[in-house]
Amino acid sequence: MRHPLALTADLALRGRKDQTRPDSFAPRPPGEVVWLHIGLTEVHAFARPLIQRLMTLRPGTHVVLTRASEVAPCDPAGLDMVDAGQVPETSREAKAFLTHFAPDMGLWMGGDLVAAPLAAAAERSVPLALIAAMEKGVPVPGLRWRSSVSRALLRYFSAIHTETANAERRLAAYGLDPGRLHLTGPMQVGDMPPNCVESDLDALRETLGNRFLWAGARITASEMELVLNAHAQLARFTPRTLAILHPEDARAADALTEAAADLSLGVADWDAGDPITEATELLMTRDPAELGLWHRLAPISVMGGSFVPALETPSPWPAASLGSAILSGPHLTAHADAFSRLRMAGAARVVSSADELFTALSQLSAPDSTAAMAHAGWQIATTGAAATDQVVAMIQDTLDGGGTG
The missing domain is CATH 3.40.50.2000 (Glycogen Phosphorylase B;)
Known part of the structure; x- marks a missing residue:
């Protein structure tokens, strides 16, 4: 040529x-x-x-x-x-x-x-x-x-x-x-939304009814105490609150079990088939393939790997594209541009401590506040x-x- x-x-x-x-x-x-x-x-x-x-x-x-x-x-x-x-x-x-x-x-x-x-x-x-x-x-x-x-x-x-x-x-x-x-x-x-088993989603919605939910994605062992302390405060002020936590690995799962016992929080293991009852305050799930289910179910998603320096933070787009408001810690080297876009649109917030996380979750327990954040995130992720x-x-x-x- x-x-x-x-x-x-x-x-x-x-x-x-x-x-x-x-x-x-x-x-x-x-x-x-x-x-x-x-x-x-x-x-x-x-x-x-x-x-x-x-x-x-x-x-x-x-x-x-x-x-x-x-x-x-x-x-x-x-x-x-x-x-x-x-x-x-x-x-x-x-x-x-x-x-x-x-x-x-x-x-x-x-x-x-x-x-x-x-x-x-x-x-x-x-x-x-x-x-x-x-x-x-x-x-x-x-x-x-x-x-x-x-x-x-x-x-x-x-x-x-x-x-x-x-x-x-x-x-x-x-x-x-x-x-x-x-x-x-x-x-x-935004990443394409992850799939889920629709029958599981329908069954969980019926089981959980109007309970206030939030999800934690890929929470690491070094962050678990902070996250659970925030949830323990929330549970005292907002009865029937349920946290759905996905630990990053086996070490993080062990840290969840230990911290939950110290805080006297009732834990159900989804992967083990434990039933979710009124006494369940924490639902632990380890399979990353099921994050699409939890992001659909929970109006708020807390992103792990962001509360401690030098950790890998998951992308916020899957949660945002499924209509979940985003909360994270301040350490956002990974996916910094995505988090910045969401914050500028009012779809994400940064918190730095257990008290700040508790305050943010408490404020977002009002459906109108969560809906506004979630809609803003969904618009950016899917436009x-x-x-x-x-x-x-x-x-x-x-x-x-x-x-x-």
Whole structure:
């Protein structure tokens, strides 16, 4: 394939860079492979829900993920994904990457186009689509060198989905076929909601009636005393309150049992089949696959791993997408952007001690207060679902041989 002059020159200049990537790659996944590149930090949050949606609708399809140097890694938990690290930036690296992974399609998210991998993909006739395109990711059209390279690369995308009308107008100014431009809006940021067994949900709702509930997700051993002290205070002031606690591991489960005994709290073990009675003040559940059940049931979710430094905090999106208000501790290195978005919308609060957690839970025991927080979180977590579905439909059409248009 002959590339335009500006692009050919750019590839030659970049080819002089030192080879910094290893020649070996992770094994290619079996079956269909979609290469997804995250070009901008601003669109990083769109990647997980997109991959989750694709996995749900097209089982067996795997994603190979690359990213720009300033973009953080994507949380791989529960995803059929290979993290291939930073995108290759020389022709030699890019060709080796594409030869090894042989993707059936390429998705470039956000913008900030890199010549070598896109040119190499075009040479291999890999169908390409630009998604969640932002103004920031595309230079202003003009006579400058960078604009000439961008104009050449943009023509390799069969479909371009933009986040805003301004981004669409900027891309149209490059003289692209209007039929390839689609204004889809921002994509979904929240993880796809986890499933649950509907019969369990119905039975628990009937058993628990109007009891005030809250759930604790992945509470660690070092946090258990704080969390249970808050619940013990709440139980004294709000009779029939039930905490549904998911300990992070066996050590945390032991800490729950010991602390509950010290505080004279009645515990039922869901996994052991213990009945839930009026005397039950704590329900312990260990299976992470059932968190979707508890987030649906409880109007408030307390996120573990956030009350003590250097712990791993779970993503708040599953709980928020199921209509649960979010409470957390102050240590939010993991998923900091997600927690920040939810706090700014009034869907999450930060507490630092047992007393503060008790106060927050007590205030949120009023249904109106909880409903407002939960609705705000649900709106943020699920906004953009239609845009994500539109992109997934385009991916499926392409993989089925229908093209990216």
